[in-house]
Structures are given as structure tokens and as C-alpha cells.
Amino acid sequence: MSIAAQEAFGDRLPDAVEIRGAEQLRRIIASQMREGEPMTLSLALDGKLQNVTLAPALAASLMEMLRLISSGRGFRMIPVEAELTTQQAADLLNVSRPYLIGLLEDGKIPFVRTGRHRRIRAEHLFAHKEKRDAARSRALEDLAASDALDGLV
Structure with missing residues (x-):
């Protein structure tokens, strides 16, 4: 199933592949995090390295989302103005x-x-x-x- 066709986790639980991937990414990000500091990740896209800098709040939010997925739980994101x-x-x-x-x-x-x-x-x-x-x-x-x-x- 393509990523575009996959439903959001608010309506289903993650499968085993998603759980493993989330746990792997969570560990990588956790190993690079320093409290209160932005972190830079290097991503290989089409054979080219691209750096992405995550502000502390974004890194923490991403970690929380990955923690939920890697524990096999679903979640919903709700904008505060909703x-x-x-x-x-x-x-x-x-x-x-x-x-x-x-x-x-x-x-x-x-x-x-x-x-x-x-x-x-x-x-x-x-x-x-x-x-x-x-x-x-x-x-x-x-x-x-x-x-x-x-x-x-």
C-alpha cells in the first residue's frame, strides 16, 4: 500500500513494520538530542545528503509521536485552533x-x-x-x- 493511501494512525493501530521503523528512528533521534539545543540530521535523498535542523520543540514532538507508534498505539493530532x-x-x-x-x-x-x-x-x-x-x-x-x-x- 502506498504511503498516500495509508490511513492516519488516529483511525488504526500501527503495523509491525511501522512499529519497528518508528523505534529505529526514535533511537537514532534520541542518540543525537541534547536538551534545549537544535539538532541536525543528515538525510540521504536520491543519493544526495541533505541536512535538516530540528528545533528542540519539533524534535520533542517528533519523539513523542515516534514513542506512541513504536509502542503500538495510535494517536491523533489536533491543532489548538480546531x-x-x-x-x-x-x-x-x-x-x-x-x-x-x-x-x-x-x-x-x-x-x-x-x-x-x-x-x-x-x-x-x-x-x-x-x-x-x-x-x-x-x-x-x-x-x-x-x-x-x-x-x-
Whole structure:
């Protein structure tokens, strides 16, 4: 199957060849990465060497994508300016659609209406997720500290 005909990983899991290739490329890139520094890769294209410089953020993003593929998992890339349906947003938060709609109606996540449909900007959803995850993390830290004081740990 040609690369152009292959579906994105959001709709399927990588096959064994893709997993091996991603792991090989991940190891090569990881061996060249230096924290906070751009990295240059030399690629042989049609018998000619071409250098490609990856900024740290691009290298880290590529590494994350390769890590997911090499572990046999699928993924989706969502631009931060994307507008999501309520079902897509609920799936990303791992909550039910009715629960998400409650969050929207309570003003916890901004949204816009397109006709009778609600649309959520990915950046607002990600911001809510970060706040939620930080609150959960603080609560777990508080529980652990409380358990330590009570001698339960």
C-alpha cells in the first residue's frame, strides 16, 4: 500500500513494520538530542545528503509521536485552533457527552454555538484539562501528605 493511501494512525493501530521503523528512528533521534539545543540530521535523498535542523520543540514532538507508534498505539493530532464537536471534546477528556455539556453550560469551558450545535476550541479544552489535571495532582499530594501524617504510609 502506498504511503498516500495509508490511513492516519488516529483511525488504526500501527503495523509491525511501522512499529519497528518508528523505534529505529526514535533511537537514532534520541542518540543525537541534547536538551534545549537544535539538532541536525543528515538525510540521504536520491543519493544526495541533505541536512535538516530540528528545533528542540519539533524534535520533542517528533519523539513523542515516534514513542506512541513504536509502542503500538495510535494517536491523533489536533491543532489548538480546531473547533471540536461535543463528542470529540468528551472523548478527549474521557468523560461522557452529557457531563461535558454540563461543564459547558456551567461556564467551565468556553464554547460557541453553530446553529444548535456547540463547538469547543481545542485550546480551551486543553486549558480546562490542564487545570483539572493540576487540581487532581494537588488533591493526590494532599492525600499522600495526610496519609503520611497519620502513619498510613
